[in-house]
Structure formats: structure tokens, C-alpha cells
Amino acid sequence: MDAVQQANSGHPGTPMALAPVAYCLWQRFLRFDPDDPIWANRDRFVLSNGHASMLLYSLLYLTGVKAVNAKYEQLGEPSVTLDDIKHFRQLDSKCPGHPEYRWTSGIETTTGPLGQGVATSVGMAIARQWMAQHFNRPNFELFNYNVYALCGDGCMMEGISNEAASLAGHLKLSNLCWIYDNNHITIEGNTHLTFSDDIGTRFLAYGWNLIRVSDANDLEMLERAFQTFQETHDRPTLIIVDSHIGYGAPHRHDTSAAHGDPLGEEEIRLTKRNYGWSEDAKFLVPEGVQAHFQKHLGQRGHRLRQGWMQTFAEYSAKYPDLADQLYKMQHRQLPDDWETALPTFPADVKGLGGRDASASVLNAIAQQIPWLIGGAADLAPSTKTRLTFEGAGDFSADDRSGRNFHFGIREHAMAAILNGLSLSKVRAYGSGFFIFSDYCRPSIRLSALMEIPVIYIFTHDSIGVGEDGPTHQPVEQLASLRAIPGLITLRPADANEVVEAWRVIMQLQHQPVVLVLSRQALPTLDRTQYAAASGLAKGAYILADAENGKPDVLLLATGSEVSLCIAAYEQLKTEGIKARVVSMPSWELFEQQNQDYRDSVIPPSITARVCVEQASTFGWGEYVGSRGARIVMHTFGASAPLKELQRKFGFTPDKVVTAAKAQLAS
Ligand SMILES: Cc1ncc(C[n+]2csc(CCOP(=O)(O)OP(=O)(O)O)c2C)c(N)n1
Numbered sequence: 055m056d057a058v059q060q061a062n063s064g065h066p067g068t069p070m071a072l073a074p075v076a077y078c079l080w081q082r083f084l085r086f087d088p089d090d091p092i093w094a095n096r097d098r099f100v101l102s103n104g105h106a107s108m109l110l111y112s113l114l115y116l117t118g119v120k121a122v123n124a125k126y127e128q129l130g131e132p133s134v135t136l137d138d139i140k141h142f143r144q145l146d147s148k149c150p151g152h153p154e155y156r157w158t159s160g161i162e163t164t165t166g167p168l169g170q171g172v173a174t175s176v177g178m179a180i181a182r183q184w185m186a187q188h189f190n191r192p193n194f195e196l197f198n199y200n201v202y203a204l205c206g207d208g209c210m211m212e213g214i215s216n217e218a219a220s221l222a223g224h225l226k227l228s229n230l231c232w233i234y235d236n237n238h239i240t241i242e243g244n245t246h247l248t249f250s251d252d253i254g255t256r257f258l259a260y261g262w263n264l265i266r267v268s269d270a271n272d273l274e275m276l277e278r279a280f281q282t283f284q285e286t287h288d289r290p291t292l293i294i295v296d297s298h299i300g301y302g303a304p305h306r307h308d309t310s311a312a313h314g315d316p317l318g319e320e321e322i323r324l325t326k327r328n329y330g331w332s333e334d335a336k337f338l339v340p341e342g343v344q345a346h347f348q349k350h351l352g353q354r355g356h357r358l359r360q361g362w363m364q365t366f367a368e369y370s371a372k373y374p375d376l377a378d379q380l381y382k383m384q385h386r387q388l389p390d391d392w393e394t395a396l397p398t399f400p401a402d403v404k405g406l407g408g409r410d411a412s413a414s415v416l417n418a419i420a421q422q423i424p425w426l427i428g429g430a431a432d433l434a435p436s437t438k439t440r441l442t443f444e445g446a447g448d449f450s451a452d453d454r455s456g457r458n459f460h461f462g463i464r465e466h467a468m469a470a471i472l473n474g475l476s477l478s479k480v481r482a483y484g485s486g487f488f489i490f491s492d493y494c495r496p497s498i499r500l501s502a503l504m505e506i507p508v509i510y511i512f513t514h515d516s517i518g519v520g521e522d523g524p525t526h527q528p529v530e531q532l533a534s535l536r537a538i539p540g541l542i543t544l545r546p547a548d549a550n551e552v553v554e555a556w557r558v559i560m561q562l563q564h565q566p567v568v569l570v571l572s573r574q575a576l577p578t579l580d581r582t583q584y585a586a587a588s589g590l591a592k593g594a595y596i597l598a599d600a601e602n603g604k605p606d607v608l609l610l611a612t613g614s615e616v617s618l619c620i621a622a623y624e625q626l627k628t629e630g631i632k633a634r635v636v637s638m639p640s641w642e643l644f645e646q647q648n649q650d651y652r653d654s655v656i657p658p659s660i661t662a663r664v665c666v667e668q669a670s671t672f673g674w675g676e677y678v679g680s681r682g683a684r685i686v687m688h689t690f691g692a693s694a695p696l697k698e699l700q701r702k703f704g705f706t707p708d709k710v711v712t713a714a715k716a717q718l719a720s
Contacts, residue, residue: 055322055326056336057111057142058108058142058316059322060142061144061316062316064143065313066108067300068106068109068206068235069107069109070300071237071297071299072204073112074270075233075270075276075295079202080117080351081347081351082277082280083097085358086355087358089120089355091159092122093359093362094196094479096199097201098175098199098200099202099203100171100178100201100203101171101203102171102203102209102232103205103206105313106204107152107153110161111139111149111158114134114158114161115136116339116344118348119134120159121133133159134148134160139337155506163477163500167496169209169212169214170496170500171209172214172218172219173466173467173470173471173497175202175232176219176227177474177476177478178474179201179227179230179290180449180471180475181477181480182198184449185197189376194368195365196369200231200283201231203231203233205233205234205235206234206240207238207239207249211249217466217467218467220260221464221471222290223262224451224462228286231290232291232292234253234292234293234295235295236297237296237298239299254266262292263289265292266296267294267296270297280293300317300325302318302321379424379425383425386479386507386564389422392560395419396553397418399411399553401580403577405548405576406549406575406576406578407575408570408571409436409437409513409514410549411546411548411549412439415552415553416441417441419560420443420457423560427457427475428457428482428484429458429468429483429485430459430484430485433513434460434485436513437487437511437512438513446458448460466493466494466497468484468486469497469501470497472484472497473501473504475508476506476507477504481507482508483511484508484511485510487512488512488528488531489531491510491535491568495535498538502538502541507562507567508567510569512531513571515571516572517529517668517687517699517700521693521694523692524689529690530669530670533673536673537673544558544569545640547611547637547639548616551587552571554587554589554591555569557591558591574614579620584620593639593640593641593645593647594636595636595637596635597620597635598620598633598634599634599635600632604632605634606631606632606660606718607631607660608660608664609634609636609710609714610663610664610665611636611666611667612639615685615705616635618666619710621707622707622708622710626715634660636655656677661682663678663682663717664685664713664717665678665683665684665685665686666686666710667686668703670687671684681720683713685704685705685709687703
């Protein structure tokens, strides 16, 4: 109450209403050691209704959770101080408006957009099932944690929670427990306005176990509910808790304003009086409260983690290879010689599709990196992301060892689940058609915000899709993803750039990546004639140049349009025109290079420039300038064979040659 009042913004009501639920779970059940909030086998607690962040900050403060830095080092200091709470929602406080992973230790995932947290929790639960199968050995149960997610009506209304709950039920994730705060209130008022689902029936239909607690203040009923969850071994559990949101006097008769407002000084005094609390005291934490949390959550967590450490020491002696894998996975490192698996592709005019090259590379490196796992949203035969080697297997309710995941036609949940997997430290990828990246975008954004190395593989990257037509031809998706801070996009030009893309991707520790691949075959460039594909690591590089290294015109392209520019370059060469082809697979990696390198690739003095990309023009101004030529997409494409589309939209060597000459003439 005091923090929200002081900030004069935030949501006090839900944290107050759910305090008993959190108290019961954390004090009596959660296997979590405040001294080590990144212990690999801790139970996860996800606050999916992230606007109730003050509940989580209070827990972190009262239970004395310690801070950890980005290098996984324990700092010894508290994650959240009372001062942070006093500065709720203020600059640099560890208590921002919504919980932020990476910023505040003890926060398992960034929530905020409602529905993301619960969907991410499914990824965490899957990760534990897979890791248990992979790492556990008889008498060495390294992974048996549970995942708890607290959510409200908002999460339940969002589509993503439906997708995620459906998959969780199908996969029988019995280590997953969602707690639904059934308070009938959202921002615009009573849920009578908008929501009449029978949630219980819905979840029964998903194959979940259903428990009801009719009073959020009844600790004994809550305890029984959590016990029942723990005793349920064949499906996930939903606990529906009836509660009353807290709201202040001005809104007594208008619950529609129960959100986003402090209670008001007078109401806070009345509430404190009702609790038998000093009415004048602010931010008061009575003696003994932290000790009380230490005595239960703290001591239990400490004992369990110590036991686990002991077990892990014995495990390391008995299974050194597995222990080494686990260490590397936990620290986002790679096996020593993983790169030896990377293939090279011989020059080939006919070439192969980006997706086909990627399939070979992925299958090669996945054999070196056992914790590289993933799948598709029902498109693996098209995205070619299936691991086909012996023993790769399929992850299912009956087989937790499989490395091929089937997310079903649930792109949004897939992306959030990938976040959950990545937060659990396995290396996860997911795939689909590039056009459907729109369905993943909110979760991709969170991967970037959380700085976690999720791998998104999107194929069918342009009008190259051909006959499927405008609904399936991505146009603005590249620009839109390039706009996300911290996200790396990669659109390789040929099979060897695909190899180099994977070399870069696997070494990323804190950045998610979107790998954009063609469906259609792309010529494999002759790298004895043109520059090595390793230039990809710098984001953009000179692929073909004027003989004296002093070109008059620049041809800039990504992906499938690079070989087009090469054809144009060769034609210009025969006419004595000095051109340079720059392959630009990753704008973000290029922007990370120093000015000298960037100027050496795209010299400011050369203003005759042509860019070629089967995507929207947005963003290209940065590289071609206001006077450069742009051969790009201005519409949503059309349904026709690829060759006809290329002609219609001007993606031919002739058009590039003409544009280059026009640039030189002007
Ligand atoms: C995707 C998304 N849409 C809208 C919001 C804005 N918002 C924050 S809280 C809230 C109401 C949530 O209602 P409920 O989940 O029932 O939470 P409670 O009222 O119990 O606190 C809304 C719409 C949001 N955070 N995320």
C-alpha cells in the first residue's frame, strides 16, 4: 500500500488480495533458497499478472533473496531492498513497474503483457521434464522442480494462454500448477462485461486437474490444494482461487476504478487500523517478519539446495561427462569442438534452399550439442528443422527424451515456450513460416528484452514463396524485426552463409536471433571467385569488388537477392562499369562494427547505390541514402510462380543493371 501510494501509480489491490496465496505457497511449499536464486533445481514462481509486481517485490524483500550478476556470481547483497520498494517505479530501482528478468534477481521471467507468463511457465515445465530425462540417473534426481504461475482474468482471456494450456494438457505436464485469481475484476470493471467462460470446464477439457479454493484467505484450503497438485502425477493442475481485489474509498461503489490507482492515504490508515497496525507507520516491517520467512522458506530451501549440491558432487564423480554438459549448459557455453561439425558447401550454380542448407547444419551441430532442442509449429517438413539422426526422437507425454518438439499450430505459445526453455538454460529453437513471425512477435520482443539466446528459424522468407500468394508472402516482417532492440536478424545469401550464420548463432549468449531462410534454391557462390562467407560475422561484407577496390557504384542486398546482384555485377563488369556487391545478412551485426570497418564496406564517398531486397523499403534509407535506388516491395505480392513474380516486381539482374547505370548517370 505504502509503495504504490508513494509512487502514486501501480496496482495495490491484487498484491493485497493474493498475499495469502503467495504466503502459503512460498512458506509451505516452494523449494527455493533465497541465498541462491539461480539454483538449477529450484521451483519456479512466475507472476503472470505482472501488474501485481509489488507482491513479488515484497516476497523478494521479505524472504531476503540475494542478488546474482550476469556472470552468475553471487553478490551477497539483497536483490531488493526496502529502499528499492520505497522507490517503486522510479529510475534505477530494482522494483520497476512490471517484473523484469535480468534486472532483479529472483524474477524468473519478464511478464507484463498478460498471458506471456503462464505460457512461458509451460516452457519451464517442459524443460524440467526434458532435463530430468537427460540428466537424472538412478539415485541422482537432479531435476524434479515444479513450476507455479499466478494469473488473473487477463491472462485467461488472452489467446496465448489457451494455446499454452492446450499443449500443457496434451503433454501431461504434471509439474505445472497455475493459480487463477478469480476476482471478476479487470480494468474496465466487472468481468460480466466481457468474460463468461466456464474456466473450470475449459481446463477440464484441456485435460487439466481442477481444484477450487473458495476463499483466498483460507490458508488451510490453499495448503490442501497445493498438496493435491503435488500428488497429481498425470496432468497439470489449475487452482481457481476466489478472491476480492483491494480498492480504495473513492472507488467503493465503482470497482471499475480498482486498478492502477493507489488506495489513498485515508484508506491506507483505515486498512492499517483494521490490521491492528500502527496507522502512522510507513514501510513498516515489524521485527521478526524476515526471520519468520527464513525459518520456513529459507531453511527448507537451504537444506534442499545443500542436499542437491552434495548429490551433484557425487554425480560429477560418477558421471563426469554429464556433469560437464550440465555445467556448460548452465553457463551458456558450448562443447569444446562443436565447430568441427560445421560443413562447407561446394560451389553450385543450381544450389539449394536456405532451409535445406540449414537442415544439414542444424543436424550436424545438434549431434555435438546434446541440449540443442526444438521444433516447429506444425511445419517441420517445410521448415526442415527436424533432427533426423539416430536417437533424436520426439518429445511427448510418453517420451521426455525426444529432442524434436511438436508445438502444434500455436506460434505464439511456441515462442513463449521457447523463452521458458531458454530461461531454463537449454538451447532452444522454434520454427515456422516467416509470415507467421507476426504471431510470435510479442514473445520475440520479450526474448530480446530478457537478453536470452532463443533461436527463431523462419523459412519461406519472401515472395519467393510463389503460389501461396500475398497472405503467405512476408513483406514488412524483416523491417519490423530489425526494429526490435537487441534482436539479431540474419538473412543468409547462400548455403555457406547459412553455415556461418549458425557459427554466429551458437556463440550468442545473451541475444536472441531470427534466422530468415529461403524456401527456393539459391546458387552456392564460388568462394574462390568471391569473398569468403566468414564475412557474415561482421554483418555485412564486400562479396565482389571492382578490380582496383575503387568501385563507382554499390549494390547492397541480403539473402536471395545477393546472387541477383552478383549476376548484375558480372554484366556491369563486361561493360567496364566498376561495381561492388555488399552482402548484408545482418544489419545488427554490421552496426556493432567500428566506423572504419563500416566505412570500408560502404564508403560514404560513393553515393551511387542500389539496394535489392524482397521486402519493404523501410530502413534501407540508412544504407542507400535519399538518392539511392531501391528495388524492394511496395505491395503484399501476388500469387504466381516465382519466376513470374520476380519479373513483375523487378527482381532481375537487368533491373539491377539499369538501376546501377541510372545511379551513375545522375
Ligand atoms: C496484453 C495486455 N493487455 C493489457 C494490459 C493492461 N492491463 C494491465 S492489468 C489489466 C487487467 C487485468 O485484469 P486481471 O488479469 O483480472 O487482473 P486483476 O484485476 O485481478 O488484477 C490490464 C488490461 C496488459 N498488461 N497486457
